[in-house]
Amino acid sequence: MSTPIETLSQKIADRLLSTQDPDLLARVNEKLAKQVRNQTAIIYYAGQMEEKIKHSLEKGLKKKFPDVLAIEFRLSPELIAGFKLAYKDYVYEDTVQQRIGHIKGLINLRK
Amino acid sequence: LYDHNAGWLISPYLLLIMEKLGIDPILILFQVINFLILLYILKRVLYQPILTILERRRTDVVKIEETKAELENAKNAMVQEKDEIIRQARIESEKLISVATQRSEQFRRQFEAETKQKANELLEKTKSELEVKAASIRGEISQEMSQVAILVAEKALGEKITDEQKQTILHDAVRRFVEK
Numbered sequence: 001m002s003t004p005i006e007t008l009s010q011k012i013a014d015r016l017l018s019t020q021d022p023d024l025l026a027r028v029n030e031k032l033a034k035q036v037r038n039q040t041a042i043i044y045y046a047g048q049m050e051e052k053i054k055h056s057l058e059k060g061l062k063k064k065f066p067d068v069l070a071i072e073f074r075l076s077p078e079l080i081a082g083f084k085l086a087y088k089d090y091v092y093e094d095t096v097q098q099r100i101g102h103i104k105g106l107i108n109l110r111k
Numbered sequence: 112l113y114d115h116n117a118g119w120l121i122s123p124y125l126l127l128i129m130e131k132l133g134i135d136p137i138l139i140l141f142q143v144i145n146f147l148i149l150l151y152i153l154k155r156v157l158y159q160p161i162l163t164i165l166e167r168r169r170t171d172v173v174k175i176e177e178t179k180a181e182l183e184n185a186k187n188a189m190v191q192e193k194d195e196i197i198r199q200a201r202i203e204s205e206k207l208i209s210v211a212t213q214r215s216e217q218f219r220r221q222f223e224a225e226t227k228q229k230a231n232e233l234l235e236k237t238k239s240e241l242e243v244k245a246a247s248i249r250g251e252i253s254q255e256m257s258q259v260a261i262l263v264a265e266k267a268l269g270e271k272i273t274d275e276q277k278q279t280i281l282h283d284a285v286r287r288f289v290e291k
Binding site for chain 1: 278287
């Protein structure tokens with residue numbers, strides 16, 4: 001049983017396909033893809049990420065940003081350990097590399 | 112040859128002796144008269160002009176002596192004046208030398224003081240610049256060492272942290288994010 005929004009989406013898709021206009025379809029596709037890209041959160045991490053942690057992270061992210069459409073996980077060994085989240089102009093980082101960078105900043109500030 | 116008082120001018124005995132000796136009194140008398148005439152003539156013609164000339168010369172000599180004395184006095188005065196001028200000139204030159212010496216000494220001292228001050232300023236400036244440069248180099252070395260230390264730490268951490276530790280760190284990070 002589908003929700004009303006899913007039914008509406010299906011109808012819109014069928015209507016678009018029925019036009020058989022490749023340009024229109026391409027434009028709509030591009031717009032939708034761009035929208036999805038803009039609302040995709042990217043999570044960089046080091047080491048292995050268990051599914052349990054992934055779910056926990058997704059849950060926390062959805063709670064903070066309800067408009068997130070997709071979450072992309074990218075392995076990034078240079079972070080050493082921890083994760084970094086980038087969504088639109090929001091960046092959250094809790095990694096070993098960031099802490100080393102913080103220490104580096106303190107050393108430079110001391111000079 | 113009659114004498115009013117004696118009765119005789121010349122004694123007859125004397126006349127007799129004179130005759131015996133061949134002396135003629137008359138002749139002697141004339142000779143005396145001649146001599147007196149000659150003496151008068153000589154005095155008028157010869158002695159007086161000579162005496163006049165001698166007097167004139169004596170006057171001239173006196174004048175010359177006076178002139179000489181005056182010249183001597185003038186010379187002495189000039190010598191004194193010259194000595195005074197020389198003395199004054201010497202005093203003046205000594206004063207000038209003294210002033211010049213004082214000024215040169217003052218200038219030398221001032222020049223020495225200025226040179227010393229400039230040298231000190233240059234030294235201080237150089238010292239300050241060297242200190243700044245040394246501090247800068249120390250800072251650069253410190254920064255380089257810090258960078259090296261951080262790189263070494265990053266490398267060491269990257270290699271030494273186990274997967275299990277990474278899992279723990281990731282788990283804690285996610286927990287902090289969710290709880291935030």
